[in-house]
Amino acid sequence: RECFGLVVHFINLATMLTFPAAVVLMVPSMTPVGGAVALGTYTILFLKLYSYKDVNLWCRELSTIKVKKLVRSLSCPLPQLSQGDGHKVCYPGNLTIRDMYYFVSAPTLCYELNFPRSPGVRMSFLLRRLFEMLFFTQLLVGLIQQWMIPIIRSSMKPLEDMDLSRMTERLLRLAVPNHLLWLMFFYWFFHSSMNFTAELLCFGDRQFYRDWWNSESVTYFWQNWNIPVHKWCLRHFYKPLLRRGFGKMASQSAVFLLSAFFHEYLVSVPLRMFRLWAFMGMMAQLPLAWFVGRFLRGNYGNAAVWMSIIIGQPVAVLMYVHDYYVINYRQETD
Structure with missing residues (x-):
């Protein structure tokens, strides 16, 4: 029964990536901006549901182990959500529609049974961010x-x-x-x-980024400029690879490979062309990270990181725009 549930879950996750991409590629009226927004939304949902599956699997396994050892189970009798008054959610009390929709709406990719909560909404802060x-x-x-x-x-x-x-x-x-x-x-x-x-x-939890602008290495930059994605990769991809016996270098390369896939997915599919510029740009971060970490220190490393950001992105933009122009406009002109 559990294997069947996992199969259904992975089919659902695969559909989230393939069905929107198919719609973007097949509907002529879909613009590149609209396609990128749609694919970005479904990619975020894909990462969230993958984390939701993993965390509940870990809770179920831990609960089973404790039951076998005749220790008190993690399960709570009531599916009561944490309201900041000392009540904590335990598995399987978290398996509610309300809990899932809160996680889907929350600005995080990593699921937890008990998220940190603020005491209330500050209207002045909210209006400043809206402005x-x-x-x-x-x-x-x-x-x-x-x-x-x-x-x-x-x-x-x-x-x-x-x-x-x-x-x-x-x-x-x-x-x-x-x-x-x-x-x-x-x-x-x-x-x-x-x-x-x-x-x-x-x-x-408001830590969405750290001081990436002070990065003295490429690795530090990628660890700190997008904290939600970094936490997801660390928790659900990098550490599981280490537990399965892969080395640190192989696991880091796999993380960059995954990131390169999603970068290319979010660029090539909306543009309806596959040139792998974004993919190669991400994979080029591996030798760049090795070179900067090995030969550059302090301000020199920080300068190298900034130069890769300032020069690398326009190169990719020009490559994609040029190819898009050649495919969609020069043929019409000819």
Whole structure:
């Protein structure tokens, strides 16, 4: 019975990744932005449900072991949720629709039976985050339309002619707005949006990022710029690989491979083309992390991390935009 449940669960998870991708690829009216938002939403749901399955499996196994040892089971008679008054949820009391929907809505990817909770909603804090979300949304759209798109359009001819000097000049011109927009998006998503959601849900864990800007190694950057994803990879992918006997290097490579797959999935499917630029960019982080960790220290390491962010992203943007332009527009012009 348990094996059947696992099979059904994995079928459900696979459907969450394949069905939205099929819809995006087959529906002509789906725009790249709409496709990316839809796939991003289902990817988050996929990671959440995988964590939900893992944690409840661990609780069930631990409960069974304690019962066999004639120790008090983890099970609680009532499915009562923690309300901050000392009551704690125990397995299987957490298996309720309300608990699942709270986890799906919460700004975290790792499931817990008892999330830290804040005492209440602070309206001033909530309104500040809402204002930031609206302000940065308008600013991002305006800067993309008025600053970034004209540079990208002017870069098509040098890319077609393989004019190295003009390609370099366009790349450096694109690096400035791209980096500024990336920093704005980071603040909009990880600070404003996630704190807004956490405040609405009285979610107590607000550590969505740490001081990645002080990174002296590539590894430190990837461990601290996206804490929810890092915690999920550590808890549900990296440590299980170690427990199965894989080495640290092999486990780290597997984590980057998984991350590279999702980066490519979220870019190539909405654009309806498969060029593997995002995949190769992520996998290139492995030798870069080794080189920076081996030969660069302190400020030099920090400079290398910043240079990889400032230069690496515009290169990928130009590659995808150029290929998208060639596939969708140059053929029409010809």
